Structures are given as C-alpha cells and as structure tokens.
Amino acid sequence: MRLNYQATGPEDAPVVLLASSLGTNHAMWAPQLDALSDHFRVVAFDHRGHGASEAPPGPYTIDDLGGDVLELLDELGAEQASYVGISLGGAVGLWLAQNAPDRFHRFALLCPPVNPAANAQTWIDRAAQVRAEGTQSITEATLGRWFLPEYAEAHPDEVDLIRQQLLATPAEGYAACCEALSALDLTPDLGSITAPVLLVTAESDASVPPETVVPLATQIPGAHLEILPGAAHLVTWSHPDTVNPLLLTHLG
Numbered sequence: 001m002r003l004n005y006q007a008t009g010p011e012d013a014p015v016v017l018l019a020s021s022l023g024t025n026h027a028m029w030a031p032q033l034d035a036l037s038d039h040f041r042v043v044a045f046d047h048r049g050h051g052a053s054e055a056p057p058g059p060y061t062i063d064d065l066g067g068d069v070l071e072l073l074d075e076l077g078a079e080q081a082s083y084v085g086i087s088l089g090g091a092v093g094l095w096l097a098q099n100a101p102d103r104f105h106r107f108a109l110l111c112p113p114v115n116p117a118a119n120a121q122t123w124i125d126r127a128a129q130v131r132a133e134g135t136q137s138i139t140e141a142t143l144g145r146w147f148l149p150e151y152a153e154a155h156p157d158e159v160d161l162i163r164q165q166l167l168a169t170p171a172e173g174y175a176a177c178c179e180a181l182s183a184l185d186l187t188p189d190l191g192s193i194t195a196p197v198l199l200v201t202a203e204s205d206a207s208v209p210p211e212t213v214v215p216l217a218t219q220i221p222g223a224h225l226e227i228l229p230g231a232a233h234l235v236t237w238s239h240p241d242t243v244n245p246l247l248l249t250h251l252g
C-alpha cells in the first residue's frame with residue numbers, strides 16, 4: 001500500500017507527518033503548511049481509501065491504517081518522525097504511539113476518537129449508508145458537526161473546500177475506515193505511551209466530544225491538554241491561528 005503524500009519544507013529538516021480526518025485528504029492541512037514548513041520537512045498524506053491513495057476493498061483495520069504510516073516512513077527513509085493527526089488521524093496516532101514508539105519523537109493529537117467501538121453500530125450503519133448512497137449522503141451532516149454555524153456563515157468558501165473533499169472521497173474508502181473505527185478501542189494501553197503527547201479538544205466538538213478526550217490527559221503519562229473554546233471538530237481548518245502556535249511549541 002503506497003500512500004499519496006505532499007512534502008514541503010527543507011529536505012534535511014526533521015520529518016513531521018500530518019494525518020487527516022475521515023473523508024478528507026492532505027489538502028486539509030493547507031492552513032498549517034507555511035507555519036510548519038519553515039521548520040520541518042512536512043509530509044501530509046492521504047489515508048488509504050482517501051484522496052489519491054489506493055482504495056482497496058474494505059473493511060480496513062487500525063493495523064492497516066497504522067501499518068501504512070510505518071511503510072510511508074520507510075519509503076521516506078525516515079528512521080523517526082513526529083506526528084500530527086486530527087480525528088481519524090488522531091486515532092491512528094494513538095495506535096502508533098502504542099505500537100511503534102521507537103519510530104516517533106512527539107505526537108500532537110487533535111480531537112482523537114479513543115474508543116469509537118463504544119458506538120460500533122453507528123459506524124457500521126454509516127459504512128452501509130455510504131456504500132449504498134455515497135459520501136454525499138453524509139456530507140452536510142458531517143459539516144454540521146465539524147463547524148459552528150457562525151463559522152460556516154462567515155466562511156462559506158472555506159467550508160465548501162472541505163465539502164468538496166468529502167464529496168470526492170471514494171465511498172469504499174470512507175466506509176472501510178468507518179469499519180476500522182467500529183472495532184477500535186485504544187483505551188487499554190494508553191498508559192504504555194512514552195512519547196510526549198499534546199492533546200487538543202474543542203469545546204463544541206459534536207464528533208469527538210471533549211469529555212471523551214479530557215480523560216486521556218491523565219491516562220497518557222505526561223500528556224498536555226488544550227481545550228479550545230468556541231470551536232467545533234475541525235479546529236485545524238477553523239482555528240489555525242490558535243492551533244499552529246500550539247503545534248510549533250509542542251513539536252519544538
């Protein structure tokens with residue numbers, strides 16, 4: 001499985017991987033690229049089934065998604081990297097922190113679902129719906145969870161860029177990632193994480209509510225938590241002026 005990616009920044013700088021949310025692609029990191037690329041070799045990639053990465057038939061598993069990232073590191077010739085992931089990308093980051101600690105320096109995990117298996121049937125139903133009716137059937141509801149109404153009203157063009165990504169995501173890839181989430185519970189091994197972790201949650205996140213993220217700050221040794229007021233799920237897109245300095249400070 002070769003993942004599609006976009007690399008920016010000095011070739012000899014430390015590598016930072018950027019992992020996107022369910023139904024989007026590497027272009028969702030546009031608000032972070034300039035800030036991070038001044039300091040890092042920034043590699044924004046598409047999960048399998050998303051963007052221009054291959055979309056093999058599902059179901060996928062978290063081992064598939066995490067294993068793809070380790071193969072990407074090998075392809076880049078990077079022994080180690082830091083990792084920034086939002087939503088689905090954050091869950092993959094938690095898996096990597098638990099399963100491949102020697103390959104990573106630091107993690108910044110934004111709005112990460114830690115136990116989506118607690119709502120397994122929701123994810124199984126969503127997978128079936130998207131296979132039957134396409135991603136257009138979930139796009140507007142998704143945007144409603146990802147952006148506050150006042151942001152969407154003030155920034156229709158920015159919201160439309162994310163809408164286009166959701167609409168362009170292959171139905172099979174989206175559905176197969178829903179199936180990975182339906183079987184995913186990362187809570188048992190949180191205490192084994194040794195890398196420095198920044199957790200970011202949004203006060204009004206209807207996708208991954210803050211009450212599911214806040215406990216991770218005590219369950220992951222040494223983790224640092226930031227709660228963003230007045231924000232919904234896709235904080236990297238809606239609040240880059242707040243998020244980018246947090247990322248730069250944490251990534252060093």
Ligand SMILES: O=C(O)CC1=CCC(=O)O1
Nearest residue numbers: 022087088113145207208
């Ligand atoms: O579809 C969403 O709202 C975003 C999401 C991806 C993983 C998750 O838990 O929520």
